[in-house]
Amino acid sequence: MIQDVKNDVEKLIEPILSEGGFELVELKLSRFKKRYRLQVFIDTDKGVLLDECAHLSGLIGTALDMTEFMDDGYILEVSSPGLDRPLQSDRDFKRNIGAEVRIMMAEDGREKKVKGTIAGIENESLVLTQESGRVEIALKDIKQGKIII
Numbered sequence: 001m002i003q004d005v006k007n008d009v010e011k012l013i014e015p016i017l018s019e020g021g022f023e024l025v026e027l028k029l030s031r032f033k034k035r036y037r038l039q040v041f042i043d044t045d046k047g048v049l050l051d052e053c054a055h056l057s058g059l060i061g062t063a064l065d066m067t068e069f070m071d072d073g074y075i076l077e078v079s080s081p082g083l084d085r086p087l088q089s090d091r092d093f094k095r096n097i098g099a100e101v102r103i104m105m106a107e108d109g110r111e112k113k114v115k116g117t118i119a120g121i122e123n124e125s126l127v128l129t130q131e132s133g134r135v136e137i138a139l140k141d142i143k144q145g146k147i148i149i
Contacts, residue, residue, distance in 0.1 A: 002029060008069050009038065016059050017042060020052075023091070025081045036074040038064075041081040045095055048080040087145035090121050096147060103128070104143045115148070 006029040017024050021044055028039040040060065042048055057078040064070060087093055087101065096118055103114045103126070116128030116135055125136040126145075 002031060005029060005036070005069050008067075009064070012063055012067065012069075013040065013060050016063060017056070020056065022048070022052075022056065025085065034072040036070045036072070038070075038074055038076050040076070040078045041085070042078065043080060043095075053078045053080070083147055083149060087147070088142075090126075090139055093118055093126050093139075093145065094121055100148045101128070101145045102148055103137060103145045105137055105141045106143060107141065111143070 006027060009029065010024070010027050013027075014024060022042045023044065024040070025043050026039075026041040028037075028041075030037045040056075042053070042056065057076055060078065061076055064074065064076070087096060097120055098118060100115070100117050103116075105112050105114065114128065114135065114137065116130040119127040119129045119134070121127065121139070122136070124140070125138050126142060128135045128137065
């Protein structure tokens with residue numbers, strides 16, 4: 001049931017975020033007793049300001065109040081996912097060109113870690129530069145990436 005509510009909320013807020021030029025990075029929904037806790041993580045190519053989070057929180061809250069998704073009440077948090085968030089989509093990698101990353105990937109049924117600097121995306125592969133040269137990793141093989149801070 002919580003997954004159904006999550007899907008409904010996502011459909012409701014996607015247009016609100018898109019209209020403002022924001023990307024939904026992650027939506028977390030949990031329930032404690034009768035109240036929901038909704039965490040909306042957003043991003044843009046330029047980052048996210050606190051005022052933008054507050055503004056979107058108001059818009060999303062108003063939209064939620066007009067539905068019956070969370071009649072028992074909810075706590076809403078809108079924020080940026082932060083620097084240590086997992087990189088998963090090609091857009092995440094493009095946004096972080098020049099960053100040093102650790103990539104977790106599947107190779108021959110085993111997990112493998114690779115470090116390097118993001119050079120770009122080419123032919124559905126992530127291109128990293130390392131001291132030993134250039135490495136290409138198929139995007140479909142990447143479990144996740146993390147920026148090395």
